[in-house]
Amino acid sequence: MTARAGFEALDPCVHCGFCLQACPTYxxxxxxxxxxxxxxxxxxxLERRELGADDPALLQHLDACLGCRGCEPVCPSGVGYGRGLEAARALLVERRGLPAAARAVLGVFRHRWLWRPIFRGARWLRALGVPSRLASGSRFGFGMGMLAAIEPRGPERALGRRAAAAAGTGSRADPTRKDGTLAERSLPARPRVALFRGCVMDELFGHVHAATIRTLRANGYDVVEVRGQACCGALHQHAGDRAGAEALARRNLRAFAGSADFVAVNSAGCGALLKEYGHLLGSKEAGTLAAKVRDVSELLAAAGPRPGAPLPIDVAYDAPCHLQHAQRVQEPPLAVLRAIPELRLRMLPGSDRCCGSAGIYSTLHPGMARAVLDEKIGSCREAAPAPAVVATGNPGCLMQIGAGLRAAKLPIEARHPVELLDWSYRAAGLYD
Ligand code: SF4
Ligand code: SF4
Structure with a gap:
């Protein structure tokens, strides 16, 4: 890292304005x-001290940035906006400290013993069906909708019960068939993959972790568990808490050292930072770990993936910002969904735009987050034919879009792409 700590990434900006129409807050x-x-x-x-770290306009407009990096791919000069933003937020924290609300939220994510009981309480509420009953468009109801949207489910609701029964019993693929020609050519024999569990994913998306493990194993990977993992630190890094992000990255570095050929991540936000650990910690070991990190869709796509049983449903794919813009992973999630026979896949219009979730942004800036989400929900409402499922590979997006769909009373589910592949594999009898 240079003495300018990331600000140099902004230097190529020539103020052409090509990025304006890609920015949800603009x-x-x-x-x-x-x-x-x-x-x-x-x-x-801010860097040149022409504006102070307590300048209200500066704080307002930088705080309102989603950090979605939708402005990067459209920039003809190659401005590294995300890196510059992280440098600016780190400098603000250095000069004036973290705001109390952000300090409280980020403090929870530094320690498993703090976040685990909170998420367990949320799971307990979910198991009682409370969030489903209280989900609405109000601020409280929207929070309930986020929990209700991520209930573990099979394909019955998306397919309609009769079609689900047909998919489960009528047209089974041959479980012994292995369409893994590419896997055998391009991958070492049964590569070892360590699953990155994370914090929110581990507590609220255990069903997605289970689907990840099953689908990776079905595609020839040997999935291993790694103990001593921590939150990835992305929330801290995006808020300017670099010390917090580095502390968590060092814990993960110790946990994953030498554990596997690849580290599989099914949360786009976590994957984006894990791939940046070399830059964050500036050590060779961190760079080695970062080079092993893959989104789960990249691993599945590299192995085929093998097809499952037909799922005749309309699915609209919405690309998480930290997968498409930060990691530049675009095709692999589509390859995962295309492995499902009869699934009618298309891109959600405006899928290159943020949904307004953006880590803890939707908690700290609910008004702007909802304004950005309204665009996304409008795309879902107007999509023709209407999708049964919006597929997206990030927990924040699943909760934000899922809650928005509920608040708008649209009969559409938000699901992770590996859940759909898992439904298809189950129906094919690849596993129980
Ligand atoms: S498109 Fe790039 S160069 Fe043009 S104004 Fe935006 S950031 Fe600057
Ligand atoms: S990161 Fe997203 S919200 Fe922030 S300036 Fe870029 S496009 Fe706009």
């Missing part, structure tokens, strides 16, 4: 200071 407010170009001007002024 589209929501129409204010230049809520655009990437406007924020770059503010960040440069």
């Amino acid at each position: 589209l929501a407010t129409g204010d230049e200071a809520d655009s990437p170009r406007g924020r770059i001007v503010l960040m440069r002024a």
Whole structure:
């Protein structure tokens, strides 16, 4: 890392404005200071001390940035907006400390013994069916909707019960068939894969972890468990708490050292930071670990993936920002969904735009987060034919979009792509 700690990534900006129409907050407010170009001007002024770290306009407009990095792929000059934003937020924290609300939330995610009881309480509520009953468009109801949206489910609701029964019993693929030609050519024999469990994923998305393990094993991977893992630190890094992010990264580095050929991640936000550990910690060991990190869709796509049984449903894919923009992983999730016979796949219009979740952003800035989400829900409502499922590979997006769909009373589910592949494999009899 240079002495400018990331600000140099903003240097190529020539103020052309090509990025403005890709920025959800600019589209929501129409204010230049809520655009990437406007924020770059503010960040440069912060670095040069032309604006103080307590300047209210600077804080307002940088705080309102989702960190979605939707502005990066459209920039002809190659501006590293995300790296510059992290540098600016780290400098703000250095000069004025973390705001109390962010400190409280981030403090919880530093320690398993703090977040585990909170998520267990949430799971308990979910098991009682409380969130489903209280989900609505109000702020409290929206939080309940986030929990209700991620209940573990089979394909019955998406398929309709009769079609689900047909998919489960009528047209089974041959479980002994192995369409793994590519896997055998391009991968070592049964590569060892360590599953990154994370915090939210481990507590609220255990069903997605289970689907990840089953689908990877069905595609020739040897999945191993790694003890002593911590939260990835992405929430801390995005909020400017670099010390917090580095402490968590060091714990994961110790846990995963020499554990496997690959580290599989099924949360786009976690994967984006894990792939940056070399840069974050600046050590050879961190770079070695980062080079092993793969989104689960990358591993499945590299192995085929083998087809399952037909699932005749309409699915719209919505790409998580930290998968498409930060990791530049675009095709593999589509390859996962295309492995499901009869599934009618298309991109959700505007899938290159953020849904407004953005880590703890939706908690700290609910108004802007909902304004950005409204665009996404509008795309779901207007999609023709109407999808039964919106597929997206990130926990924040699943909760945000899922709650938005419930609040809008749309009969559409938000599901992780590996859940759909898992439904298809179960129906094919690949496993119970
Ligand atoms: S960030 Fe890129 S696209 Fe946006 S104004 Fe600067 S140079 Fe142009
Ligand atoms: S990261 Fe997202 S919200 Fe922030 S300036 Fe770029 S496009 Fe806009």
